[in-house]
Structures are given as C-alpha cells and as structure tokens.
Amino acid sequence: MVTASGFTHTPATRFLLTLLISLSLGASILSLKPYLPLKPTPHLWPYLQLWRITTFQLAYTSSTELLFAAAILYQMRVLERVWGTRKLASFVVSCYGLCMVGVVGLGLVVKVLSGGWWGYVPAGPSSVVIAVVAVWRREVPRLGGFKVLLGGDEREERDASTARGLELSDKWTVYVLASQLALSQFPFGLLHAAVGWLVGSAWTEELVPGGLVRWRVPAWVVGEDARYKSGRGQFEGLRRRLQEEDRDGMREVTTGGMAAANPSQDERRGFLGGVGRYFTSGS
Numbered sequence: 001m002v003t004a005s006g007f008t009h010t011p012a013t014r015f016l017l018t019l020l021i022s023l024s025l026g027a028s029i030l031s032l033k034p035y036l037p038l039k040p041t042p043h044l045w046p047y048l049q050l051w052r053i054t055t056f057q058l059a060y061t062s063s064t065e066l067l068f069a070a071a072i073l074y075q076m077r078v079l080e081r082v083w084g085t086r087k088l089a090s091f092v093v094s095c096y097g098l099c100m101v102g103v104v105g106l107g108l109v110v111k112v113l114s115g116g117w118w119g120y121v122p123a124g125p126s127s128v129v130i131a132v133v134a135v136w137r138r139e140v141p142r143l144g145g146f147k148v149l150l151g152g153d154e155r156e157e158r159d160a161s162t163a164r165g166l167e168l169s170d171k172w173t174v175y176v177l178a179s180q181l182a183l184s185q186f187p188f189g190l191l192h193a194a195v196g197w198l199v200g201s202a203w204t205e206e207l208v209p210g211g212l213v214r215w216r217v218p219a220w221v222v223g224e225d226a227r228y229k230s231g232r233g234q235f236e237g238l239r240r241r242l243q244e245e246d247r248d249g250m251r252e253v254t255t256g257g258m259a260a261a262n263p264s265q266d267e268r269r270g271f272l273g274g275v276g277r278y279f280t281s282g283s
Contacts, residue, residue, distance in 0.1 A: 009080075009081055010077040010081060011085055011222070011223070012080055012085045012088050012089045012092070013073060013074070013076060013080050013088070014077075016073060016092065017070055017073050017074065020066070020069065020070065020073070020125070021066065021070060023058050023059035024059040024060045024066050024124075026059070027059045033123075035055075036058070036059060036061055036123035036124075037056060037061065037121060037123045038052045038053065038056040038104070038107075038120075038123075039119055040107065040108055040111055040119055040121075041116075053100060054100065056121060056124075057099065057100060057103075057123075057124065057125045057127070057128065058123075058125070059123065059124065060123060060124035061122075061123045061124070062124075062184065062185070064184060065122075065124055065126065065184045066124075068177050068178075068180050068181040068184070069124065069125070069126065069129050069181060071177050072129050072132070072133060072174060072178060072181065073132070075136075075173075075174050075177075076132050076133070076136055078136070078140050079132065079135065079136045079139060082139055082140060083139070085222045086216055086217060086221075086222045086224065087216065089217050089221065089222055090216045090217045091132075091135070091203065092128065092132070093217060094203075094212045095127075095132070095196075095199055095200070096125070096128055098208065099125075099127035099128050099131060099192075099195055099196060099199055102127070102195040102198070103121060103127055103191060103192060103195050104121070106191060106194070106195055107121050107191055110191070120188050121188065121191065122185045122188050122192065126181055126184075126192035126196065127192040127193070127195045127196035127199070129178075129181065129196065130178060130181070130182065130192065130193050130196030130197055131196040131197070131199045131200035131203070132200065133174060133178045133196075133197075133200065134196065134197050134199075134200025134201050134203075134204070135200045135203055135204055136174070137171070138204045139204075142169040142170055142171055143170050144170050145167060145168055145169040145170060147165040147166065147167050147168070148165050148166045148167075148168065150164050150165050150166065181193070
C-alpha cells in the first residue's frame with residue numbers, strides 16, 4: 001500500500017478537486033445556481049433546454065454537498081496511486097457520460113411511474129463520486145478494522161473476539177460520507193446514488209458497453225508524451241538528475257583535492273597567521 005501523504009503522485013485528483021470547488025464557487029458568485037439543476041418539465045419540455053443534460057453535473061449548488069464530495073474525492077487519491085493517473089482520468093470521463101445518460105434516463109422513467117411527482121434532478125457530480133466509491137471499495141484493500149460492542153455480560157466483554165458487536169473497517173468514514181451525500185436533498189439525491197453505484201459496480205465487472213474499461217484518454221491529456229506512452233524514457237528524468245548529481249559530486253571532490261594540494265598562504269602560516277588575520281581584517 002502506498003503511504004505517500006497529501007496529493008503526492010495524484011495530479012488527476014488534485015485537478016478534479018480544484019475544478020469542482022472552483023466551478024461551484026463560481027456558480028455561486030455569478031448567481032448561476034438556477035441554471036444547474038435539471039427539471040424534465042419545463043426545462044426539457046417545452047423549453048427544449050437540452051444543454052442542461054450535459055451541465056447539471058458540473059457543480060454543486062449546496063455547500064454541504066460540496067464538502068462531502070470534496071472529502072470523498074480526497075480519500076480517493078489512493079485509487080489514483082493504485083491505478084495510475086491516466087486510468088483514473090479515463091474512468092472519470094467515462095463515468096461522467098454514463099452517469100449523465102443514466103440519471104436523465106432513470107429520472108424520466110421515475111417521473112412517468114410516479115405520475116409526474118418526481119420531476120427534479122439535483123445539480124452536482126454525486127453519481128460520479130459514488131461510482132468512484134464503488135470502484136474504490138473493490139480495488140483498494142482494507143488495512144484494519146475495529147469492533148463496536150453492542151453490550152453483553154462481563155464474560156463476553158472481557159473476550160472482545162467472541163463478544164457481540166458491529167465490525168467496521170478503516171473505510172467506514174468514506175461510507176458515512178457517501179451516505180450523507182446520497183441523502184442530501186432527499187429523496188432526489190437517491191437517484192444519483194443509485195446510478196453511480198450501478199455504474200461503478202458495472203465497471204469493476206467489465207459490464208459497461210463499448211469496451212470503455214479498456215479505453216484511455218490521450219497521453220497528452222495527463223502530461224505524458226510519446227516516450228512515456230511507449231514505455232521508453234520513463235525514468236529519463238531520474239537518470240538525468242542522477243548524472244547531474246554525479247557531476248556535481250565529482251566537481252566538489254576535484255575542487256577539494258586541489259585546495260588540499262595547494263593550500264593558501266594564510267593556511268600555511270598556521271595559528272599565528274590566523275591570529276594576525278583576525279586583528280587586521282577590520283582595518
């Protein structure tokens with residue numbers, strides 16, 4: 001398990017967090033919040049504002065949902081270290097499209113089945129975040145856990161291994177945050193959670209259509225050139241830096257050897273020369 005802290009080796013996660021927070025704050029400052037949520041009626045019919053289908057996942061209108069989503073994405077940086085930046089970026093792009101189609105399609109079905117009562121899709125990429133959690137649950141192993149005792153006699157409490165209790169893993173905090181995100185704007189937020197969990201589970205089982213599991217974004221999108229794409233030059237920067245350090249080290253050794261072979265006049269004078277230089281340096 002990679003133990004690097006912060007956003008080390010996770011440029012995609014850092015970019016996604018920065019973009020999500022910036023767009024959400026920008027929408028709030030510019031008073032664009034009314035344009036983010038999606039209502040089949042009247043946005044899709046009769047106004048025909050089809051552009052809302054592609055933009056309702058860009059930003060949040062609620063600071064609470066933004067906080068939960070940002071905290072979850074920060075925990076998902078471990079998935080980028082396991083997968084790599086390019087694979088994670090490809091997954092997020094694919095999930096954005098799949099969740100967009102799934103949320104809108106399922107929303108229309110629920111609207112028809114509910115007799116027109118269900119007619120609101122909250123703004124924000126909650127479905128994409130939940131999909132990342134579903135994949136993270138399968139790809140990242142648990143590191144530990146603990147048990148919450150539910151009560152019992154003194155003999156059972158002494159032996160925690162046999163006592164009745166609820167066993168929790170070290171991932172429980174992410175699950176709590178995901179639950180809070182799904183229950184935000186209840187019950188409409190459940191639509192995002194259901195679609196996101198289905199898309200993430202289908203991705204892990206390679207059930208998504210069109211071979212999206214094997215599709216990757218272009219290398220230049222994540223800052224990889226042709227050398228990195230073909231596997232050559234992957235350690236070129238490290239090799240060049242080591243060569244420069246070797247040259248600097250040899251230069252220091254050579255300079256030190258020359259200084260030792262040719263001591264200055266003050267150094268040849270010894271102790272008395274140093275005392276005299278001390279009293280004459282201020283004049």
